[in-house]
Amino acid sequence: MQRSATIAVLVENEAGVLARVIGLFSGRGYNIDSLTVAPVDEAGKLSRITVVTSGTEMVIEQIKAQLDRLVPVHRVSDLTLEGPHLTRELALIKVTGRGEHRVEALRLADAFRARVVDATTESFVFEMTGNAEKIEAFLALMRPLGLAEVSRTGAVAIARGSSALAA
């Protein structure tokens, strides 16, 4: 039984830490569906990596245990397993064209609450946040309307409620 897992990893913000995490996934043959990283504390000493992966329960347990034993890793949290959580992704989407397609793209963007952040007479750049399904649904609609380019951040996630993941 395969499942998807969104894993939050708090790490030391030091050189090579991302390479360690990515090397672990490639070296042991695990999947990375998306991965994001940025510093998250005031002093800039801690970074948070959000990795979306998939595998059997045994593989996902292995991924977490392998991550946890990396020296610069403080905490590993399987958000999927640990309960309700929020996942968001940001996408910048460029659509080109003229005429009716252009009007339709704008109408759909409005329905999806995508914001126009750049426009020319023959293009729009939409900014949209949401979970991966929402972004994919929007992209599918844009494809026949002149979808030209996409830039996505990958998922970031956080647990609901008052408990916090800290070093």
Next chain:
Amino acid sequence: MSATQAHAPAATEHRSGAEVVLRALKDQGVDVIFGYPGGAVLPIYDALFQQNAIRHILVRHEQAAVHAAEGYARSTGKVGVVLVTSGPGATNAVTGLVDALMDSIPVVCLTGQVPTHLIGNDAFQEADTTGITRPATKHNYLVKRSEDLASTIHDAFYVAKSGRPGPVVVDLPKDILIKAAPYTEAPSQEEPHRSYRPRTEPDRNTVLEAVRMLKRAERPVVYTGGGVINSGPEASRLLGEFVRLTGMPCTSTLMGLGAFPSSDPLFLGMLGMHGTVEANLAMHGCDVMLNLGARFDDRVTGRLDAFSPGSKKIHADIDPSSINKNVKVDVAIVGDAGRIIAALIEAWKADETPVAKEAQSGWWKNIHEWRGRDCLRYVQSGSIIKPQHAVHRLFELTKEDGRDTFISTEVGQHQMWAAQYFGFEKPNRWMTSGGLGTMGYGLPAAMGVQIAHPDALCIDIAGEASILMNIQEMGTLAQYRLPVKVFILNNEYMGMVRQWQELLHGGRYSESYSDALPDFVKLAEAFHAKGLRAETADQLDGVIREMLAHPGPVIADICVAKDENCFPMIPSGAAHNEMILGPDSDGNARAVTDEGKVLV
């Protein structure tokens, strides 16, 4: 690296980073390092020249420096230390690092690096050492600021020896070694590490659950591994106490040999691919298995879906990632092997669950029957020396000799024969490359052991092919007058390769013949050592005695039967109850399935 918070106010300034490096090593209790100089580490060599606290052993190849440090570490329980230069010095060390990683040996390897301003410029003897060694080490560091130098080295030692031990690389740019640098003391032991705090104390409830399971067991078995050795000699003593207290049969992995005395009637011998019948059938037929500090390696389990099918499994390991990696277990105890065994003893004594004694006596009857097959039996007849006989005689004569004896091996048939026919009574006496299977490990490892134990008897049981992979270390033996004995089982074949070609590839011995071998007696003499040779069975004891009596290094070339195979054998892709017992065993025909062929 942003290890620690730079300038502690009490930091003392040193003339050079190199001096700081040596002071940090000294404060970490280092008395010897194995190394090879080169441009990037010249400042450290200059500082070494001007002090006496740390001894440097000059090896002949950087790979050997790491294996020597492994031998030193494994035989003392201390961290082994290596010093090599940038570029080729570091890349040559990589095999040793992976070897130490696979076998969980604590090693700190200092590598030189081009100065910080040249990093990334493809400078002379530049290599991306931290990049190359990232998957080859437990952890690595590149020191970019002088103020991080001392704290990084302290951190490296902490990481190398804490939790599941392993190799750690500290990459040292030359400008950092030359510039003045502050010294900071090692953090006190009570001060928790900022991110790496492995669990060592087991959960008491889980221990109790394990004890109850074991008491109710009708067919229990204890399976121990290198984790017991790594935990220190006290863990081995406790293991003996626990096994005798419970009366359970005990088997060991290759890496765990010596933790439990081989002469004890409760010991079943080694398990796994070349393990004994009684060990493997006990694993296959048990109803409760207690794994102490082993990792369900593929050499041990054989075919996973047929591994010990009817048993409840308890796994004690210091590394949570070892649990449920290969084999799903019922009870997991995370912690240090010694502390876990101590907790098991305590819980066993306190818990009132009755022991299933009657059923266990039936289990022992089975075991005695399997043992009665005498699976390691061999017949030494005629003048050709059987390799098993050579190891057996070596064992007997070293017992007579009486000195504390340390055995290292290379990799292949001779390694398995050494594991099968040399009995180990104590931990830390057996150095072998288990996980990585590195030919060329044994001679440098024996060298490191001899440095740590100058009066002990250190023997490398070798094959004629493996020994050539690090033969240059004979020069190191000569330089430091290290009386290591190299005992070559010379069958003129890469024996294990030949054995697999016989069993799996229709006897087509592709490239496995050791052609154009050197004359090992003359080779020994060329390296200022003694060379001996035994060609017939009646010469064997005499050669061994002469080897043991000689005060300096010796190569003993033991010409053994060329076509002998190592048995018992669980062919790849087979289960524990599908062992081949010998050349005439009816198992040979169905030995290897197509699925098995893809396995190594």
